[in-house]
Amino acid sequence: MKRFFISVLLLLAFVGPSVAQSKAAKTGAEPGQFDFYVLALSWSPAYCADGGAKRSPEQCKVGSPKGFVVHGLWPQFEQGYPISCPTDRKDLPKSSFEKAAALFPDLKLATSEWRRHGSCTGLDPDLYLDAVAKARDLVKLPSFFDPSIITASGAPSLAPAEVEKRFSEVNPTLQSSMMSVSCRKAVLREVRICFTRDLKEFRSCPEVDRAGCRSDQVSVVSAQ
Numbered sequence: 001m002k003r004f005f006i007s008v009l010l011l012l013a014f015v016g017p018s019v020a021q022s023k024a025a026k027t028g029a030e031p032g033q034f035d036f037y038v039l040a041l042s043w044s045p046a047y048c049a050d051g052g053a054k055r056s057p058e059q060c061k062v063g064s065p066k067g068f069v070v071h072g073l074w075p076q077f078e079q080g081y082p083i084s085c086p087t088d089r090k091d092l093p094k095s096s097f098e099k100a101a102a103l104f105p106d107l108k109l110a111t112s113e114w115r116r117h118g119s120c121t122g123l124d125p126d127l128y129l130d131a132v133a134k135a136r137d138l139v140k141l142p143s144f145f146d147p148s149i150i151t152a153s154g155a156p157s158l159a160p161a162e163v164e165k166r167f168s169e170v171n172p173t174l175q176s177s178m179m180s181v182s183c184r185k186a187v188l189r190e191v192r193i194c195f196t197r198d199l200k201e202f203r204s205c206p207e208v209d210r211a212g213c214r215s216d217q218v219s220v221v222s223a224q
Contacts, residue, residue, distance in 0.1 A: 029082035032122025034075035036203055037195040039135040042071040043188050044105065045147065045223040050184070059105035067147035067223070069105045071190060072113040073132045075120045079207055085120035092125050099129045103136065134199050139174075142166040147223045155222045160213045167191060177204040180212030188218040 044052075044067060048060035059066060075082055092100055092107075092114050100110035110129075118128040143149070144166050150156070160181040168174050174193065179202075182190035194205035 024080040026077070026080055026082045027084050029085050029120060031085045031087060031120055034082055034120065034197070035078050036076050036197055036205060037131075037135060037199065038074045038076050038205065038208055039132075039139065039193045039195060040071035040074060040182075041068040041139070041191045041193070043067065043145075043190065043220070044069045045150070046184075046187050046189050046221040048223075049221050050187075056106045056108065066105060067145050067150070068141055068191070070103050070132060070136055071109070072117050073128075073135050074117045076194075076205070076208070082120040083116045087119040089119070089125055090115065096125045096129060099126065099133075103129060103132050131199060135193075135195055138195070138199070139167075139193055140170040142170050145220070150220055150222045155219050157217045157219045159217055160215065163188065163191065163218065167193075171202070174202045175204070177206070177209050178202040180205075180209050181218065183213035183215050183218045186215040186218055188213075188220050 044059060048056075053060035059069070092111050097107060100107055104110040104113070114125055114128065118125065121128055121131065123131060160183065161176065163181045164176045164179055167179065168176065179191060179193045181188065182192060192208055194203050194208055195201070196203045
């Protein structure tokens with residue numbers, strides 16, 4: 001019997017994280033039912049250096065000046081998030097392409113973000129894109145992350161908290177508890193910023209904040 005309980009505990013230790021991750025994403029949730037938004041800003045040079053050039057050649061073409069780009073605007077629950085909600089609009093209509101192209105680095109990403117996240121907002125495609133634009137325009141980007149400066153100075157490294165500090169310096173109402181830094185193999189990938197549902201102000205988001213990068217330092221990959 002003792003061996004049985006030990007085996008069960010070991011099994012739970014292995015499957016626990018994957019179960020938690022599966023519970024976080026609530027597929028097919030009711031559109032419009034969420035608590036707040038997360039604006040995900042992707043550091044484009046890192047994406048392109050990690051195989052992105054094949055997936056998005058336009059975004060990653062040589063000489064592209066892109067630094068931070070919009071990855072998406074995601075509706076969130078206080079715990080977990082809805083994805084791929086039922087909608088009559090599975091794809092962005094062609095009438096929305098011009099607006100989407102001005103916000104996302106390519107239309108493939110814009111369409112994917114609409115299907116996975118925009119569908120859960122309760123908005124139609126055009127209004128979702130308007131919300132993306134509103135959130136993006138509310139965030140000032142620190143001059144430190146100007147891609148031309150990063151290219152000239154190489155690939156600097158700094159602590160995730162320092163990344164957040166630089167965003168707070170140019171966005172005075174944005175506190176560290178209202179954002180998180182995402183990394184992979186100690187390379188800066190994204191900055192995720194939390195907004196109220198009405199997109200009028202930043203707000204705290206404990207679960208998003210806790211999920212941030214655990215590396216002591218992150219490298220800011222320079223554009224090619």
